[in-house]
Amino acid sequence: MNHHVESVFSRRTLSDIYQEIRDVYLANAMPWVVGYSGGKDSTASLQLIWYALRDVPRAQLRKPIYVIATDTLVETPLIVDHVNHNLGNIGRFAREEGLPMTVHRLTPKVTDTFWVNLIGRGYPAPHSRFRWCTERMKIRPADEFIVSKVAQHGEVVLILGQRRSESQARAQVMREYRITGSRLSRHSTLPKAYVYTPLEDFTTDDVWTYLLTVPSPWHGNNRDLAALYRSAQSGECPLIVDLSTPSCGNSRFGCWVCTVVERDRSMEALIDNGEEWMIPLLEFRDFLAATQDPERRREVRDYRRRDGLVHFRKVQSGEDLIRGPYRLEFRKELLTRLLQVQEQVRREKPELNLELISPAELYEIRRLWRIEAHDWEDSVPAIYRAVTGRDLPWPQEDGAVFGPAERALLAQICAEEDVPVELLIALIEQQRDQHLPTSRSRIVERIDEVLRREWRSEQEVLAAVEHYFPFVEGKVSATKGV
Template identity: 80%
Template sequence: MTTSIFSQRTISAIYQEIREVYRSNAMPWVIGYSGGKDSTASLQLIWCALRELPPDQLTKPIYVIATDTLVETPLIVDHVNDNLGKIGRVAREAGLPLTVHRLTPAMRDSFWVNLIGRGYPTPHSRFRWCTERLKIKPADTFILSKVAQHGEVVLVLGQRRSESNARAQVMDDYKITGYRLSRHSTLPRAYVYTPIEDFATDDVWSYLLSLPSPWGGNNRDLASLYRSAQSGECPLVVDLSTPSCGNSRFGCWVCTVVERDRSMEALIDNGEEWMTPMLEFRDFLAATQDPERRKEVRDYRRRDGQVHFRKRGQGELLIRGPYRLAFRKELLTRLLSAQRQVQRDGPDPHYELISADELYEIRRLWRVEAHDWEDAVPEIYRQATGRDLPWPQDDGAIFGANERAVLAQICAEEEVPLDLMLALIESQRQASGLGGRTQIHARIDEVLRSEWRSEAEVVTAVEAHQQWIEGRLATA
């Protein structure tokens, strides 16, 4: 049985430690807030401790940061945004040097821009491309900006040793002997303070439910949300040592790192039926990880135009690349359809699963990288939603569906791959503003070095080459 922290230390002693750490140096604090129990308990402890200090000792700023991946579970987004508003307002009224900052990924890093725009396959345990782009980069960019401004910072996190043996080991590895601060695992001149590191889960809930939220939040509503989702929280992620939200999470509703999203299933079972289209879309995405589905939905070439392969007998010969454009169109259609259902049946008729800015960037990527001369995104949007958007004027778009049809006919007659000609034309268009021939030739050379044979031709060639090598080795 885990011993309660409160049998060893009083709340007053914990508050006193926080005040001592705060006053021990001039480094500002950056507090990670995810809206879950651990980050809420950490922030509440700090707030209650520091409000006892006289104004002349509240000498350094405190930045509360919350990272919104733009694919968070809607109920969590509402909970976090509501609390951020209260935290900022009440802190100003109380005279605390605390400001709130909602962080989001850069548009080029957003989930839908990478998945649908660039065709990145849905994340899994061995290719978790989402974590760094959606969570680590926004938080690290903010933290480093404060390092540049102040010289050093203290990052306050709601990490607990009892979460896992791996978490306890990481915390021990970066501990500074004799100090309450630890070194950050990757960020220079950033230190880490973990005020609830010795709390058990029961300690966290005991604290939250026995004392009211100082900014007017409702901790009992938070407990109800946990019960409804049967889940843990997704912590602020600032380095790759932080585990995936995985099996215990309030996190991204599209997460496919786990086999089933039991959190969203539980929310639906407990009355949030309007989220069903989101769960169905998430499960549709997860199914594309099946080896048989990969052949249908993913290109045989990588994004750089090259082909990677395994040795014969080690699974599918070709190592698949991004989603094919045709499948990305299907994904966008399904996503917009799910959004329409959520707006119709959910509590917010304006809730967006994908933003207009993301649609604009996907459209640009399809036209530049996937050679979508038909300009499919606006038409897909109109068909799926019955509405339209103020699409930006594409000054570089000089070709359309008619020109593509003519080019396809010519390529067929001349037995030249259509994709090759589309890529060459696009490379020339992009190079029109470059200063020298060297850069133009480099772009053309990159296109010509890509793989333009059909998938069947590539498989035949690779198998023949491997058989030849095997034969040589057998007779050596």
């Protein structure tokens, strides 16, 4: 990265920059979608647009401007508070000034949230080689919004706070997609979507100079924003709309649960600067990160993948299992700890009214545990009750529901017959799942899917692999004679 980039203000006046924004806005009928994350770059972009368009006659402000903020639902609580406060002001003052701006807070679908995937499905904590979170929680909500506006209007322009001086890679991507002779670029993945970057020639110092000398038009406090950056020693997590956008990096405003980074220096710095109530959040995040340790991985993750098969690879000391999702018992521990953190922070910081996990996510986790993990004990309501002392209006399930007593009876029968109890439960659940008329061949196929999964213990599988497949890399299933 070039740290000696010339200031944009040495070549252009603020009036010139405002005029360029007006020209781009008035050049065509494509509506604008402005990405706002609450950080310095997106704040500066929106502020520039606001002041530029304030001087356009209202009759010419025909095309809408959609201000979108993507909340992953696991953002650092202080940032969520800051963003939500500003979004309210942006909507209100835009209406008062007659600007064609509307505010849209985007969130992932409940099936795509962090907790539903981590605790519900057992996905392991994200790391650099398996970053399952970005696509589901950041890219998908923004892209779906943009695509809906393309369907409505034909084409859109996406406004991003990207700057060439951020990195050489960023500058290269911006050059690669630029349309010759235009201030617009093509979007890297979305057809009929174009990108405009009003900050592209700004340095970091230029951004702060602008924010600290020009007051916020929606009555935000840019000095508070600067103080937040100083407290967190942080960069910002940009609006991510495709995988070419770099991830948040080592120090950033982003998800408080992020385990892609080794240490969350941003949260550590906030705590050091007086936000001690965040200590339980940091401890939970570090507890989650520790599950990536090879020894811990063996304890908390199943030896089977989500497809029910055992996958393994050849290593120097023999065969090494490629582990699957978190075991159900560990997911119960994660849910218990998360609810305990939520209760603790609510006691220490009641004014935040913090919700780390929503009722909708708890309902979906319960459903997944019942269907996929065969949780006949119906553990989610019991855990919630034990930790909070409260209850939720849990959705009623149709049909007969088996419980702990039925499981204990089945376990006793299976032990006598030397049949894995989990296999019988899976077959029973498969039968219960036949709500609609299904062809005989499909029923047989689904029973076969259950039988093909691995039902032996981890020790039995490892012994069989060592005996039959000393040099093979791949996967083992119950039907391969292993």
